[in-house]
Amino acid sequence: MMPPRTGDPRAAEPAFAAKGAQTESVIAGIDLGGTKMAVCLASESRVIARHRAAVPKSGAESAVTEAMIALVSDSCMSLGIEPASLAAIGVSACGPFEGARGQLASAAPNLCGGLTADSVLPNRWMRIPLEAPLRDRFRTADIVIANDAQSALLAEHRFGxxxxxxxxxxxxxxxxxxxxxxxxxxxxxxxxxxxxxxxxxxxxxxxxxxxxxxxxxxxxxxxxxxxxxxxxxxxxxxxxxxxxxxxxxxxxxxxxxxxxxxxxxxxxxxxxxxxxxxxxxxxxxxxxxxxxxxxxxxxxxxxxxxxxxxxxxxxxxxxxxxSDPSRTAEMGALCLVLPQDWQPHWSDKFSANHDSVIAA
Ligand SMILES: [Zn+2]
Known part of the structure; x- marks a missing residue:
């Protein structure tokens, strides 16, 4: 089976082109920070769900990505959406990244305790695999990963x-x-x-x-x-x-x-x-x-x-x-995959779209 197409977030226009029944397409934005991760699901015109969870700091190197996958899946299931039907997933994560395109991993010092001898983190992780496990789980979705400053830049460029x-x-x-x-x-x-x-x-x-x-x-x-x-x-x-x-x-x-x-x-x-x-x-x-x-x-x-x-x-x-500090992270993750033809529905919402369905 061919792997899902790797999105190219370099283009201001997202790689993901809405396909099929656009009005029913749902995309996910994931913001992975040093202490918490946030997931939002969005339809063509608005955010339809938001969930948050703590970032695991111990266990296997895969713990963080497994928690991320579980959070996305739970968010989908809470709305009756099949996780595999997500059209695209944008991941805004703390870096720096390692690995080739298709296998990006985060080697963030605030998550990986194995990078420095004097880390106070309760793990010895050297890197957190991001892209491969996400592609493995969400096979039908376009997945675009960028660091948090890059994704925030896209949000400010498109809407702010x-x-x-x-x-x-x-x-x-x-x-x-x-x-x-x-x-x-x-x-x-x-x-x-x-x-x-x-x-x-x-x-x-x-x-x-x-x-x-x-x-x-x-x-x-x-x-x-x-x-x-x-x-x-x-x-x-x-x-x-x-x-x-x-x-x-x-x-x-x-x-x-x-x-x-x-x-x-x-x-x-x-x-x-x-x-x-x-x-x-x-x-x-x-x-x-x-x-x-x-x-x-x-x-x-x-x-x-x-x-x-x-x-x-x-x-x-x-x-x-x-323009709107409270939404830069969320919109950044979404903007990695937000289809260009959805943009008119979002242009006036960057500083006013607080229609959260599910509170954290
Ligand atoms: Zn420095």
Whole structure:
């Protein structure tokens, strides 16, 4: 038997083309995070079910994918849908990925305890097989897997803050920092689907402050600005850090200004490296403090004189906040496989479609 066709998520238009009785087709979007997984089922015009579950942290390497398959199957059965009849499945997962197309696995440090000697996770997994078990179980479905920043980029491009931008990036500023990239209306994937791990790129750290990142680098962007790194440096969570910053605390100011410098440098590097027209920023840390962070980044990029070079490439570019942070992850997973001819039904729902049938 021929394996199901591998979707190509590089195209802004999804690989999956609605087939047969479109009005009855159901697709699934799976968002696999570090602690929880979420599944939503969607028909042509709306989300028809949402379910969540904790991500297993122990057992065999296949435990996570087995839990994912069970969650999708249970969601289908709760609506009387045969799981094998799903038309397509989009999986937005934390990376990095390993393996060839058709056999993609996640080697995410926040899930796989075997990757580092000092991991606190209760497993010694080296990788989580994703694509092969899903294809084995859902034989009739097109399956497209991308990392969470890449899928969020697709959602913002089709429905949100990057609509109309042919050359753009999505930057998530959260516990970690990740980027999704689009050039010429195509998602940039890279040789193993890992394009956009720009949080681990190096910038000129101010002074001698070069903390160690979880990836092993000293002084990369995530080590200077990621939420986990900031909380570690501050000694409390980032909400407390930003409260202190807003009060004018000297040490908090040093950390936040250094983080802003690092993210601003990363944005500048993306603009001049890739000739982008727009970058949208999301992520929990950023969205919780966007009133402060967005103007501060714009000042650095466009007004401060921090980057006297390449001003011609920055002219006319924009840095914006995501349109609907509460739905970026779900819509990202769905957008990996949402048929183009369904799009008109969804265009006005990105910030208003809360018609959940099944609560978590
Ligand atoms: Zn790093």
């Amino acid at each position: 803050a990057l609509r109309g931008a042919s050359h753009g990036a999505y930057l998530t500023w959260s516990t970690g920092i990740g980027v999704g990239l689009m050039l010429d209306n195509r998602l940039v994937r890279g040789k193993a689907g890992n394009a956009g791990h720009a949080g681990h790129s190096m910038v000129a750290a101010s002074g001698s402050h070069r903390p160690r990142c979880g990836c092993g680098n000293d002084g990369d962007v995530e080590s200077l600005a990621g939420g986990a790194a900031l909380a570690h440096a501050w000694g409390n969570d980032t909400v407390a850090l930003f409260e202190a910053f807003r009060r004018g605390d000297h040490r908090a100011s040093g950390l936040v200004e250094s983080a802003l410098d690092a993210v601003s440098d990363l944005l500048y590097n993306l603009f001049v490296t890739l000739d982008l027209e727009r970058i949208a920023i999301g992520g929990g840390l950023f969205c919780g403090q966007s009133d402060l962070l967005l103007p501060a980044l714009r000042r650095r990029l466009f007004e401060s004189g921090r980057y006297p070079g390449m001003q011609g490439m920055l002219a006319g570019t924009r840095v914006v906040a995501v």
